[in-house]
Amino acid sequence: DPAQDKRALLEFLTIMRPTRSLNWNESSSVCRTWTGVTCNQDGSRIVAVRLPGVGLNGQIPPNTISRLSALRVLSLRSNRISGHFPADFSELKDLAFLYLQYNTFSGPLPLDFSVWKNLTSVNLSNNGFNGTIPDSLSRLNRIMSLNLANNSLSGDIPDLGGLSTLQHIDLSNNDLNGPIPNWLRRFPSSSSQGTGVIPPGDVDHFRPPRDETRRKPKTRFFGLTETVFLLIVIAISIVVIAVLAFVFTVCYVRRKLRRGGGGMVSDNSNKMQKKGGMSPEKFVSRMEDANNRLSFFEGCNYSFDLEDLLRASAEVLGKGTFGTTYKAVLEDATSVAVKRLKDVAAGKRDFEQQMEIIGGIKHENVVELKAYYFSKDEKLMVYDYFSHGSVASLLHGNRGENRIPLDWETRMSIAIGAAKGIARIHKENNGKLVHGNIKSSNIFLNSERYGCVSDLGLTAVMSALAPPISRQAGYRAPEVTDTRKSSQLSDVYSFGVVLLELLTGKSPIHTTAGDEIIHLVRWVHSVVREEWTAEVFDIELLRYANIEEEMVEMLQIAMSCVVKVPDQRPKMSDLVRLMQNVGNRRASLEPKPKSENGGASETSTPNLNFRFNNLESYAMKSNGRFVQNVDVIVLQKKHREFRIDEKSERSDLHGAEELEETGFRIGIHTDEDDERDETDMSHDFRLLQRPICPLLRNLQRRHKRLLFFSVVGSSRRCSQHISRRRH
Numbered sequence: 001d002p003a004q005d006k007r008a009l010l011e012f013l014t015i016m017r018p019t020r021s022l023n024w025n026e027s028s029s030v031c032r033t034w035t036g037v038t039c040n041q042d043g044s045r046i047v048a049v050r051l052p053g054v055g056l057n058g059q060i061p062p063n064t065i066s067r068l069s070a071l072r073v074l075s076l077r078s079n080r081i082s083g084h085f086p087a088d089f090s091e092l093k094d095l096a097f098l099y100l101q102y103n104t105f106s107g108p109l110p111l112d113f114s115v116w117k118n119l120t121s122v123n124l125s126n127n128g129f130n131g132t133i134p135d136s137l138s139r140l141n142r143i144m145s146l147n148l149a150n151n152s153l154s155g156d157i158p159d160l161g162g163l164s165t166l167q168h169i170d171l172s173n174n175d176l177n178g179p180i181p182n183w184l185r186r187f188p189s190s191s192s193q194g195t196g197v198i199p200p201g202d203v204d205h206f207r208p209p210r211d212e213t214r215r216k217p218k219t220r221f222f223g224l225t226e227t228v229f230l231l232i233v234i235a236i237s238i239v240v241i242a243v244l245a246f247v248f249t250v251c252y253v254r255r256k257l258r259r260g261g262g263g264m265v266s267d268n269s270n271k272m273q274k275k276g277g278m279s280p281e282k283f284v285s286r287m288e289d290a291n292n293r294l295s296f297f298e299g300c301n302y303s304f305d306l307e308d309l310l311r312a313s314a315e316v317l318g319k320g321t322f323g324t325t326y327k328a329v330l331e332d333a334t335s336v337a338v339k340r341l342k343d344v345a346a347g348k349r350d351f352e353q354q355m356e357i358i359g360g361i362k363h364e365n366v367v368e369l370k371a372y373y374f375s376k377d378e379k380l381m382v383y384d385y386f387s388h389g390s391v392a393s394l395l396h397g398n399r400g401e402n403r404i405p406l407d408w409e410t411r412m413s414i415a416i417g418a419a420k421g422i423a424r425i426h427k428e429n430n431g432k433l434v435h436g437n438i439k440s441s442n443i444f445l446n447s448e449r450y451g452c453v454s455d456l457g458l459t460a461v462m463s464a465l466a467p468p469i470s471r472q473a474g475y476r477a478p479e480v481t482d483t484r485k486s487s488q489l490s491d492v493y494s495f496g497v498v499l500l501e502l503l504t505g506k507s508p509i510h511t512t513a514g515d516e517i518i519h520l521v522r523w524v525h526s527v528v529r530e531e532w533t534a535e536v537f538d539i540e541l542l543r544y545a546n547i548e549e550e551m552v553e554m555l556q557i558a559m560s561c562v563v564k565v566p567d568q569r570p571k572m573s574d575l576v577r578l579m580q581n582v583g584n585r586r587a588s589l590e591p592k593p594k595s596e597n598g599g600a601s602e603t604s605t606p607n608l609n610f611r612f613n614n615l616e617s618y619a620m621k622s623n624g625r626f627v628q629n630v631d632v633i634v635l636q637k638k639h640r641e642f643r644i645d646e647k648s649e650r651s652d653l654h655g656a657e658e659l660e661e662t663g664f665r666i667g668i669h670t671d672e673d674d675e676r677d678e679t680d681m682s683h684d685f686r687l688l689q690r691p692i693c694p695l696l697r698n699l700q701r702r703h704k705r706l707l708f709f710s711v712v713g714s715s716r717r718c719s720q721h722i723s724r725r726r727h
């Protein structure tokens with residue numbers, strides 16, 4: 001912890017006595033737990049303090065905040081801070097974002113702004129600052145936004161025309177003199193829309209001074225006499241008032257109509273929002289009745305309030321089952337994802353209870369809920385924003401030339417991470433919490449590029465499960481479609497679909513060129529059942545060497561998740577173990593390849609068991625079809641006797657009498673009544689790896705249709721002997 005910085009903040013807190021209690025205390029970690037405080041990466045310094053609307057009172061004590069010499073962001077907006085602009089803020093040399101608006105500061109602005117070379121955004125509006133606007137502002141070479149509106153500043157406007165970075169400026173409602181300088185005319189109100197540090201509107205105008213009597217008008221304005229000038233002003237005012245009245249009436253009527261329609265957001269407004277982002281005015285109007293605050297979770301470093309959120313520029317990310325998600329960019333350039341829920345059935349208490357459960361989950365593979373909001377008309381959930389997009393967009397988005405394919409390593413990490421996250425969720429609430437909406441658009445990549453799941457636990461607070469929109473239908477377990485009730489086992493099914501998506505690169509429901517609708521689970525089943533060919537795997541994966549076995553193992557895992565009968569699906573925690581074994585085995589193989597006659601390592605044993613057993617059960621489940629479709633049978637007999645037989649010797653086979661005469665494939669067959677335990681079987685299985693490789697190679701030479709994944713269960717070394725073949 002940065003001890004010095006911490007002490008400075010504690011001193012600040014003791015004197016300022018905020019009315020909203022902050023969880024700052026000596027014993028807790030400032031970087032990890034203190035509300036509104038952000039540290040740098042190595043935790044050695046505090047770089048941001050954001051305390052908007054926490055009820056800070058009185059003057060900022062000297063030598064407190066100013067000791068945070070690494071500070072980049074300072075937001076003390078919407079408090080009751082009084083006194084002069086703190087002179088010692090000049091010590092904050094790195095300051096880039098300064099927000100002191102909506103306080104009761106008075107006195108002059110600092111004379112020398114040039115001490116803050118990195119200053120990017122300054123908002124000192126809505127205070128009682130007086131005196132002139134300092135010329136030194138013109139030396140802020142990085143300034144992008146300057147808001148000094150609603151103060152009592154007087155005198156001329158300095159020449160800020162040389163500030164090429166300046167994008168927003170608001171000097172309105174001051175006692176400034178003189179004509180609007182030319183450089184200021186390059187700020188049309190439209191230029192601020194949607195880019196968001198300062199809300200649109202009022203950017204390029206001077207409003208009339210608040211106190212006309214304080215102003216000493218000059219006798220000539222733009223060369224006109226005072227009377228003519230006044231007449232023009234009155235005429236313009238009448239026109240402006242008429243326009244405002246018209247706009248107001250239109251808005252009022254539209255709002256009425258919308259309310260009459262019964263829905264919280266009408267289709268029309270949705271369309272509009274989709275095109276142009278969330279309409280801030282509408283959003284605000286729905287909040288009017290609610291003076292509730294955003295509820296932040298313990299340890300959350302954000303400290304913006306509802307008002308900040310409403311003022312942020314917003315962009316629709318997408319409309320999902322439970323509502324619409326926006327990207328909101330706050331005044332300090334922090335981006336958050338805000339989910340606006342629709343059709344919440346739960347009352348305030350139940351909703352809050354569920355949010356507390358969700359927000360209480362802190363796990364590297366679960367997207368943390370940072371805050372929520374509940375009012376009669378509006379329910380919001382706030383998350384970190386993931387700039388790289390979801391797994392869905394990484395897999396299916398940008399199929400053009402610039403596409404960066406998702407490599408196998410990353411797909412494995414996504415799968416393992418997401419499984420861990422879901423397993424963690426399933427432990428919550430006495431092991432009863434259900435995610436309820438697992439799909440690739442709800443999985444993101446965490447900082448280690450592992451999967452991280454979002455959007456959990458909402459089914460419990462929503463009105464009856466919505467009819468699936470087609471995107472979601474492909475993930476729903478069959479029993480959920482029938483009963484409209486999700487469970488942990490239906491989560492496993494949905495996760496299996498995500499695995500299939502990662503393996504095939506195909507969406508759960510997609511159309512072929514001939515407009516035929518393909519259901520991914522059914523398609524994979526049919527390919528595997530009828531051909532067992534490499535066609536199933538994403539073509540992008542074929543460029544990576546030596547991953548066939550892993551792909552097949554993952555395919556088997558995925559298929560075990562999407563079986564129809566819920567009870568036959570594995571548990572999430574088992575899936576984590578199985579998939580880790582797939583990855584671990586590779587990790588243990590890659591640095592030190594095993595000798596030809598060496599056995600599998602300890603870590604690989606359970607994995608071999610799994611694959612072996614899974615193949616066996618697959619053969620049985622499909623009524624021996626797997627066995628029938630092979631050319632070479634690895635025959636396992638009791639008491640560790642093994643034979644590798646070509647189809648000519650099929651009389652030795654148990655249960656495969658119908659072996660077809662065409663095609664050559666390889667399979668594994670075990671005696672059904674073999675009751676040896678798994679350890680024995682894996683041991684045996686290792687033995688049979690040795691002779692199989694050269695045999696496969698020979699077979700491949702002779703029979704062109706030999707397919708690589710028929711080598712399931714053989715050792716990795718076989719891939720050196722057998723090249724991949726596709727139909």
Ligand SMILES: Nc1ncnc2c1ncn2[C@@H]1O[C@H](COP(=O)(O)OP(=O)(O)OP(=O)(O)O)[C@@H](O)[C@H]1O
Binds near residue numbers: 319321386389454
């Ligand atoms: N925290 C986030 N960061 C970045 N993008 C996000 C975030 N949360 C959601 N999104 C994206 O926003 C879009 C809409 O998300 P939303 O969760 O509302 O719908 P969905 O995932 O398509 O469906 P559902 O509501 O069923 O989960 C999706 O593309 C999603 O990937």
